[in-house]
Amino acid sequence: MKRFYxxxxxxxxxxxxxSLIVTPVEENLNQLVEQPQSSKKQRQRIDLDSLKTDPKERxxxxxxxxxxxxxxxxxxxxxxxxxxxxHKFPQRDFSGLKCRFNPKWFKGYHNWLEYSVIEDAAYCxxxxxxxxxxxxxxxxxxxxxxxxxxxxxxxxxxMHGSSSIHNQAKRKCEDLLKQKQSIQTSFDRQxxxxxxxxxxxxxxxxxxxxxxxxxxxxxxGHREDESSLNKGNFLEILSWYAESCDKIRDLVLKKAxxxxxxxxxxxxxxxxxxxxxxxxxxxxxxxxxxxFALLVDESCDVSxxxxxxxxxxxxxxxxxxxxxxxxxxxxxxxxALCLKKAIIDYLAQYSLxxxxxxxxxxxxxxxxxxxxxxxxxxxxxxSKSAYSIHCFAHQLxxxxxxxSKKCLEVGxxxxxxxxxxNIVGGSFKRMDDLxxxxxxxx
Numbered sequence: 419m420k421r422f423y424x425x426x427x428x429x430x431x432x433x434x435x436x437s438l439i440v441t442p443v444e445e446n447l448n449q450l451v452e453q454p455q456s457s458k459k460q461r462q463r464i465d466l467d468s469l470k471t472d473p474k475e476r477x478x479x480x481x482x483x484x485x486x487x488x489x490x491x492x493x494x495x496x497x498x499x500x501x502x503x504x505h506k507f508p509q510r511d512f513s514g515l516k517c518r519f520n521p522k523w524f525k526g527y528h529n530w531l532e533y534s535v536i537e538d539a540a541y542c543x544x545x546x547x548x549x550x551x552x553x554x555x556x557x558x559x560x561x562x563x564x565x566x567x568x569x570x571x572x573x574x575x576x577m578h579g580s581s582s583i584h585n586q587a588k589r590k591c592e593d594l595l596k597q598k599q600s601i602q603t604s605f606d607r608q609x610x611x612x613x614x615x616x617x618x619x620x621x622x623x624x625x626x627x628x629x630x631x632x633x634x635x636x637x638x639g640h641r642e643d644e645s646s647l648n649k650g651n652f653l654e655i656l657s658w659y660a661e662s663c664d665k666i667r668d669l670v671l672k673k674a675x676x677x678x679x680x681x682x683x684x685x686x687x688x689x690x691x692x693x694x695x696x697x698x699x700x701x702x703x704x705x706x707x708x709x710f711a712l713l714v715d716e717s718c719d720v721s722x723x724x725x726x727x728x729x730x731x732x733x734x735x736x737x738x739x740x741x742x743x744x745x746x747x748x749x750x751x752x753x754a755l756c757l758k759k760a761i762i763d764y765l766a767q768y769s770l771x772x773x774x775x776x777x778x779x780x781x782x783x784x785x786x787x788x789x790x791x792x793x794x795x796x797x798x799x800x801s802k803s804a805y806s807i808h809c810f811a812h813q814l815x816x817x818x819x820x821x822s823k824k825c826l827e828v829g830x831x832x833x834x835x836x837x838x839x840n841i842v843g844g845s846f847k848r849m850d851d852l853x854x855x856x857x858x859x860x
Contacts (some may be wrong), residue, residue: 517569539565711777
């Protein structure tokens with residue numbers, strides 16, 4: 419962790435009147451304050467007049483930049499649905515029944531029904547503007563991208579108009595036209611000073627999280643209300659930091675807006691996850707798509723979940739063998755197939771595959787080291803060069819147990835040591851007597 423996140427200085431920041439020493443955290447805040455607002459390259463605005471009118475020719479709304487989508491949606495809503503009422507609609511043959519699009523339908527569904535002259539198909543303007551992953555419900559995919567052509571089934575238009583997906587898209591369009599509810603409008607309404615204060619608060623929370631992660635300390639306390647004398651490491655360190663640093667003293671905790679303090683449990687978890695993502699990303703950049711070895715074992719904690727700890731070992735660019743923990747995966751089954759799938763899915767997140775594995779290290783369980791259906795064998799089927807090594811620590815434990823069973827003297831020694839530890843360790847008085855006895859001998 420320290421390699422990827424430089425440790426935060428533990429020196430108390432002095433006030434400007436008493437000292438000119440500036441901590442690394444304050445330097446970061448100074449850079450944040452002095453960062454020019456116009457340093458970012460301005461993105462070229464889209465030409466709204468170039469937007470296609472025919473539904474078939476339009477680009478999917480997802481293909482536009484996220485910052486441009488609301489502006490494009492407003493433009494299409496301003497234009498209204500494409501309804502060529504005086505077009506000569508061609509006929510289609512439906513099992514001997516000749517049918518065509520009826521322009522009178524525009525009157526019944528004037529707010530959303532569109533017609534593509536190029537495709538001879540009907541579309542929904544609302545569903546096109548707010549497509550999402552659940553759009554296939556209620557025929558949304560047909561009316562948003564594929565096009566409706568079953569002219570002999572006019573009742574499908576009624577079904578779509580009453581579907582929940584269509585109504586959700588309709589409400590989103592109505593909210594978008596209300597400027598006070600627009601996210602972009604609300605963001606633009608914020609002053610430059612408000613945005614800067616938010617960034618400083620976020621930076622302070624991130625620095626405290628990094629400190630706790632580097633030291634491996636717990637974040638939360640038993641009680642975090644105002645009457646608590648110890649609110650947990652996160653809040654206590656942030657409070658100390660605010661008292662020591664003039665730049666954030668009036669911007670965090672009680673001085674911050676109640677809905678923008680950035681100290682909630684959810685915010686802490688989000689920052690932790692962001693640190694984890696950046697750390698693993700740095701490890702993957704150091705690996706640079708090279709070969710690696712896997713060390714996998716079960717990990718149990720207070721969550722009482724079956725978890726798989728994954729460690730990666732490889733040779734870095736300096737020629738040194740390094741070993742990094744890259745994640746914990748929750749698994750529902752400990753069979754070799756399930757373990758293999760969990761490892762493959764996790765490595766796939768970082769564009770890695772089992773074909774780059776050149777070593778494996780597990781304990782001696784049958785689901786890990788089995789020659790027929792063990793995890794070792796399954797991975798070697800994917801990569802023949804993935805040689806397996808039995809964990810040395812586990813081998814030492816098994817060796818000690820085997821020797822104690824075979825050799826009577828060793829077994830008696832292990833039993834004697836165990837009894838001494840149980841007897842002496844069970845009483846502080848006996849522990850003091852043992853220390854005094856050993857001190858006299860020395």
